[in-house]
Amino acid sequence: MDLARHAGLPREAQPHGLSVHSIRPRKVLSALGPAVGVLALLIVLGSPGFVSEALGAPAQWLSPAAVVAAPDGATLYIACATGDRVLVFDLAARKVTQSIATPPSPTGLAITPDGKTLWVTCAAPKSEVCAIELARARITSRFPAGHTALAPVLSPDGRTLFVCNRFHDDVGVFDLPSGKERRRIPVRREPVAAALTPDGRRLLVANHLPHGRADADHVAAVVSVIDPALGRVVDDLWLPNGSGSLADIRISPDGRYAVVTHVLSRFHLPTTQLERGWMNTNAKTIIDLERMQVLNTVLLDTVDRGAANPWGAAWSADGATLVVAHAGTHEVSVINVLGVIEKLARLSTNAPAPLSAALPYSYARAAQPADSEVPNDLSFLVGLRERRPLPEGDWGPRAVVVVGQMVCVANYFSDTLTLLELGGSRPKAESIALGPRPRPQPAREGERYFHDARLCFQGWQSCASCHPGDGRVDGFNWDLLNDGIGNPKNNKSLLLTFETPPAMSLGVRESPEAAVRAGIRHILFTVQPPEVAAALDAYVQSLKPVPSPRLVKGRLSAAARRGERVFQSAETGCAQCHPGPLFTDLKSYDVGTLGRFDQPGDLFDTPTLVELWRTAPYLHDGSAATVRDVLTTANPRDQHGKTSHLTADQLNDLIEYLLSL
Numbered sequence: 224m225d226l227a228r229h230a231g232l233p234r235e236a237q238p239h240g241l242s243v244h245s246i247r248p249r250k251v252l253s254a255l256g257p258a259v260g261v262l263a264l265l266i267v268l269g270s271p272g273f274v275s276e277a278l279g280a281p282a283q284w285l286s287p288a289a290v291v292a293a294p295d296g297a298t299l300y301i302a303c304a305t306g307d308r309v310l311v312f313d314l315a316a317r318k319v320t321q322s323i324a325t326p327p328s329p330t331g332l333a334i335t336p337d338g339k340t341l342w343v344t345c346a347a348p349k350s351e352v353c354a355i356e357l358a359r360a361r362i363t364s365r366f367p368a369g370h371t372a373l374a375p376v377l378s379p380d381g382r383t384l385f386v387c388n389r390f391h392d393d394v395g396v397f398d399l400p401s402g403k404e405r406r407r408i409p410v411r412r413e414p415v416a417a418a419l420t421p422d423g424r425r426l427l428v429a430n431h432l433p434h435g436r437a438d439a440d441h442v443a444a445v446v447s448v449i450d451p452a453l454g455r456v457v458d459d460l461w462l463p464n465g466s467g468s469l470a471d472i473r474i475s476p477d478g479r480y481a482v483v484t485h486v487l488s489r490f491h492l493p494t495t496q497l498e499r500g501w502m503n504t505n506a507k508t509i510i511d512l513e514r515m516q517v518l519n520t521v522l523l524d525t526v527d528r529g530a531a532n533p534w535g536a537a538w539s540a541d542g543a544t545l546v547v548a549h550a551g552t553h554e555v556s557v558i559n560v561l562g563v564i565e566k567l568a569r570l571s572t573n574a575p576a577p578l579s580a581a582l583p584y585s586y587a588r589a590a591q592p593a594d595s596e597v598p599n600d601l602s603f604l605v606g607l608r609e610r611r612p613l614p615e616g617d618w619g620p621r622a623v624v625v626v627g628q629m630v631c632v633a634n635y636f637s638d639t640l641t642l643l644e645l646g647g648s649r650p651k652a653e654s655i656a657l658g659p660r661p662r663p664q665p666a667r668e669g670e671r672y673f674h675d676a677r678l679c680f681q682g683w684q685s686c687a688s689c690h691p692g693d694g695r696v697d698g699f700n701w702d703l704l705n706d707g708i709g710n711p712k713n714n715k716s717l718l719l720t721f722e723t724p725p726a727m728s729l730g731v732r733e734s735p736e737a738a739v740r741a742g743i744r745h746i747l748f749t750v751q752p753p754e755v756a757a758a759l760d761a762y763v764q765s766l767k768p769v770p771s772p773r774l775v776k777g778r779l780s781a782a783a784r785r786g787e788r789v790f791q792s793a794e795t796g797c798a799q800c801h802p803g804p805l806f807t808d809l810k811s812y813d814v815g816t817l818g819r820f821d822q823p824g825d826l827f828d829t830p831t832l833v834e835l836w837r838t839a840p841y842l843h844d845g846s847a848a849t850v851r852d853v854l855t856t857a858n859p860r861d862q863h864g865k866t867s868h869l870t871a872d873q874l875n876d877l878i879e880y881l882l883s884l
């Protein structure tokens with residue numbers, strides 16, 4: 224069978240050039256400042272598309288992304304990532320009582336033990352950390368942090384604040400209340416969540432993505448263990464092969480265990496089916512903090528139903544229950560976590576089940592002790608976990624807290640809060656709107672679909688399972704069937720996909736529209752109405768490059784400017800195939816990168832180099848861990864531009880330039 228042609232899809236719209244993206248009014252206003260803002264508002268209101276929005280539904284989504292509870296449990300604070308505010312929610316009255324404006328993109332919260340001050344990280348290329356004095360509902364201090372600051376964590380004595388700088392790949396350590404940054408601690412890749420042991424002696428940091436080559440034996444993200452006293456990483460805890468998209472990490476109240484939520488990708492299998500978690504499974508890994516090692520990884524899916532995109536996690540105060548939000552399937556898992564730990568302990572002390580003559584021979588059982596099979600066991604949680612669907616219309620649960628017997632879930636895509644009672648014979652679930660519902664916009668609808676595993680057969684995955692971080696990369700190689708079987712390709716970012724046809728590294732999809740529709744049919748294995756694909760197109764087209772963390776005051780550094788000249792030089796020839804502003808000529812070549820799974824004569828689509836800093840590993844087969852590898856070990860015969868003549872300094876400058884794009 225010709226697998227490359229199995230799509231049988233209609234040929235879609237022809238490739239087009241750079242298009243002008245729809246501009247959000249908020250962005251325009253904030254960019255122009257207050258005085259010009261009023262003028263801009265009038266102009267915006269004057270344009271037909273916005274009139275009804277201004278009079279009726281607001282244009283602004285809130286996108287609740289983080290939630291914490293006051294120590295007395297009476298109040299919730301909810302950070303709204305696109306609403307640029309923190310909402311104060313009265314749990315007894317079931318309503319929002321205050322709205323506190325913040326700098327753009329508040330996505331992380333930490334509250335002091337006395338409940339008086341709320342720390343908010345506002346994620347941006349130049350992030351801000353703000354302290355809100357809650358009695359006055361006012362920001363009382365703000366100071367700068369790194370690129371895309373997230374997940375603030377307070378030390379037990381309240382004197383230190385740790386902040387994950389996602390795109391600087393480090394953790395900032397701040398002295399409070401002076402706000403002086405004491406140091407930056409480098410971690411592996413895209414730290415997105417952190418948790419401190421109750422004694423304050425270890426900070427565990429979840430790296431969102433795997434690092435290193437994608438064609439290695441073990442490809443997985445790590446949890447970095449920081450000793451705050453030493454101010455450095457003292458251990459990297461490797462998660463099982465295929466672990467990525469780490470979302471949250473939480474330590475049990477007694478400080479014995481940490482739980483990290485993530486996707487467990489079966490990237491070494493061809494993407495022929497979804498049954499039984501063939502492509503992506505969804506997991507939590509439990510870390511034993513006494514021994515500082517991974518205890519095990521437990522799947523959150525069940526045999527015929529995925530629990531896609533595990534995101535926020537929370538322990539109950541007694542440490543008996545763990546709640547995990549499933550952003551892709553709009554439900555929470557309520558887990559008897561003590562039962563899980565007991566079951567794991569039994570497995571690891573038991574000898575592996577003996578091979579019986581009465582049973583068929585099992586390679587797996589013969590080779591491995593039973594506890595190493597847990598990460599493949601889709602029935603491990605039977606009897607230990609309850610899957611609680613959210614009320615219809617509550618979409619994209621990302622943050623969760625447990626207050627007494629109440630689970631509070633913030634739903635990113637519906638601007639709602641779900642309150643679920645634990646226990647009881649007929650536990651209630653309540654949905655509460657956090658604000659007026661804005662009019663649907665195609666890009667936002669598409670973003671929701673992109674993260675929605677209801678588009679997928681049995682809910683195993685969403686587009687975001689492989690394209691996390693706003694349609695970027697997961698760091699894995701996947702053997703998609705569109706270019707034949709047995710030739711895995713490194714994942715591609717969807718940034719600029721619409722401007723740089725064809726799609727896929729072998730260019731097998733002549734348009735991005737075709738790739739989107741093939742994704743629904745042949746990766747999610749469903750049929751969706753045309754509006755869904757159109758909305759996904761709109762979302763992908765709305766993606767904007769994030770400025771590189773290497774820029775200095777928003778501009779190329781001196782080294783990068785020198786590197787730019789190397790890049791532009793006729794001798795290296797880079798700009799011939801990678802001309803700006805897209806940094807691709809949209810053509811395909813053999814640049815000497817054919818690997819062992821490729822066919823002679825394969826030509827690879829010249830990729831854009833925009834956002835190269837966040838799309839490692841490189842080349843179509845993910846065989847280059849770094850840009851340096853692309854230009855040196857992967858280019859031994861100068862077939863990929865001429866690089867052999869470059870001095871060490873020139874090479875460094877060139878790399879600095881490439882990572883600044």
Ligand code: HEC
Binds near residue numbers: 703727739746
């Ligand atoms: C199982 C993982 C996986 C899932 C799920 C997935 N993709 Fe992809 N996607 C990939 C890989 C891998 C590539 C690159 C393949 C290549 O280069 O040949 C890719 C490439 C693409 C491209 C082309 C990018 C370019 O510029 O060439 C588009 C568009 C795309 N995906 C859209 C989607 C959409 C939309 C969904 C959800 C309907 C989706 N993907 C789900 C793995 C996945």
Ligand code: HEC
Binds near residue numbers: 844
């Ligand atoms: C003949 C055209 C051509 C020239 C000249 C060229 N490139 Fe490329 N470049 C490509 C192609 C094609 C690929 C994809 C190769 C692959 O995936 O195996 C690529 C891939 C890359 C990548 C990896 C991108 C990624 O996302 O994986 C980098 C970095 C890069 N080129 C930089 C350069 C630099 C720097 C130069 C000059 C020294 C250069 N290229 C010269 C065509 C070219």
